[in-house]
Amino acid sequence: MTTTMATTMRAMVIDETGGADRIIARDVPRPRRIGSEVLIEVVAAGVNRCDEEAREGLGDGVAPTAFPVVPGRDFSGVVVETPYAAHPLRVGDAVYGMTAFPRGGGSYAPYVSVPAQSVTRKPPALSHVEAAGVPLAALTAWGLVVDLAKAHDGQRILVHAGAGGVGHFAVQFASYFGAHVVATGSSRNSGWLRELGAAEVVDYSVSEFDRTVRDIDVVVDLLDDVDVARRSLPVLRPGGLLVHASPSTWPAVAELATEAGVRSTGFAVTPDAATLAVVTRLLDSGDVRVYIDDVYDLADAADAQRRLAQGHTRGKLVLRVGDE
Template sequence: MRAAVMPHAGDAEVLEVAEVAVPLRINSEVLVHVAAAGVNPIDAKTRSGRGVSAAIEGYPYVLGYDFAGVVVETPYAAHPLSVGDEVFGVMSVPRGQGSYAEYVSVPSLQVTKAPKALTLVEAAGVPLAALTAWGMVVDVAKAHEGQRMLVHAGAGGVGHFAVQFAAYFGAHVIATGSPRNLSFLRGLGAAEVIDHTSTRFDEVLSGIDVVIDLIGNVHDETGTRSLTVLRPGGLLVNAPTGSWDTLAADAAAAGVRSSTYKFIPDASTLAVIARLLDSGDVRVHVEEVFPLDRAADAHRAIESGHTRGKVVLQVGALPL
């Protein structure tokens, strides 16, 4: 099968299309013919030798968590998924190979039926970002009516789902973004928007219940400044790993609660998200679609740090 492989760690140009073996389906895995694969910042970090690269067991390696495609083999006849079903899900990179490939063999608990209302390209942009947003906003922060929630990077892959989930559950959402994204953020349900290029959010906000921190201290001490806008006992949830090593101590000193977060590749939660996408209560925004042989350009786009919504790789010819 064709796959975009990294022969070794390096810049985006190391990514190249090569022929690799179709993964062997074992145990309760489902074999999926991949139509499209979502691209996430962790892919680029890992490709560059950071991220989860330390756990890659051998090269050439196939990156990619998100996939959408069609089931070609199930573990047994009565399995809830059938051959021909359109599905989406998330791989456990770097345990096994990823989804920048024509086939994935995915554990049953990490794949579910794709939303009918979405194309497979759109569906491929959903899993990792939406599961992360759900975990942070719903599972950890318990989004609810009346809660004042600040979402940093609300226009990005995780952020655009976080804004929508928080608004769906009734929270008063304040989102940060650059000028080109402010009306986009309002359209997602943000009650207030802050242009991070012209306004320092900590000079205009206070009494916030929850900060969904998708920046950390990577840019302009965003994480540390966020602690000052929380009410006493408020909660900051941080996703970018390694972005702020003193988070727990800093939060405790400021009299607020904090947690890092790691997405869980849980298909049952993804099925709930699929229902919200089918009902139209939530939408995915795919900013750009690249063919597999332009995986390097897709990585350059994600490394810009300013894509809106999702970047997706089209892996096979559609429809399958």
């Protein structure tokens, strides 16, 4: 099904790698739906660390290969075009999901075209702004905690940076599946992390986790700090697992773990609509919730990325792209 509309759109783009000032507004071609893709009118877009890394050109795995390029992985919006008339997703459906940025155009724009396997219906309980903060963070947390750590009753899981975008989902998923969750965070987030399900919170401003935490089955390391990963190795039980989520520091962490005789693995998120649909049910039931720290207008995307780079955000930052 096709709809006549403008062939260009006003989006935020990266015109070359560098600082946040490289994010500028520009008229670019509106994406064309191809094959099994679904064309989405974007209402809100999430802001993620990987967007920032791609803008900075950090590594072959995340750096764009052509400019200008629209950044952004997360989106929530409304279906405009589908692959065929009887497709399970219908024109007008409220949906959310992930783009393939930096492989192609992202979500800091009025429209995205993405594979149908990357998008599912938005949780009715959430606004588009709230939903835009979910996909990448929740799917990353699910992969780390459920697929790799296999969270279960009686297990002890340490989550570094528990109050961040991925972290606040990781704490909730691990707790939901019965694990005893130990989270690191700041003093201002200690009470909130306990509300999310953490049984213990280590305030990194007053205590070093490796002096107080022991007998951990799985460390979920969401920081790009090699020293934190190194100090995490001794807190693991024999046979324990270190799951490290930062691709830029993973090679160094893997070497440390090998030298220490500790099992370890990196991770790369998959934009999987089927798993996101499971997360949707948890969000609608209230068993899991998303926290939005702040909302920026699309034109202020550079400011949003600067804020994210400062650290210490609680949950997610989101860009408001269109009207709810």
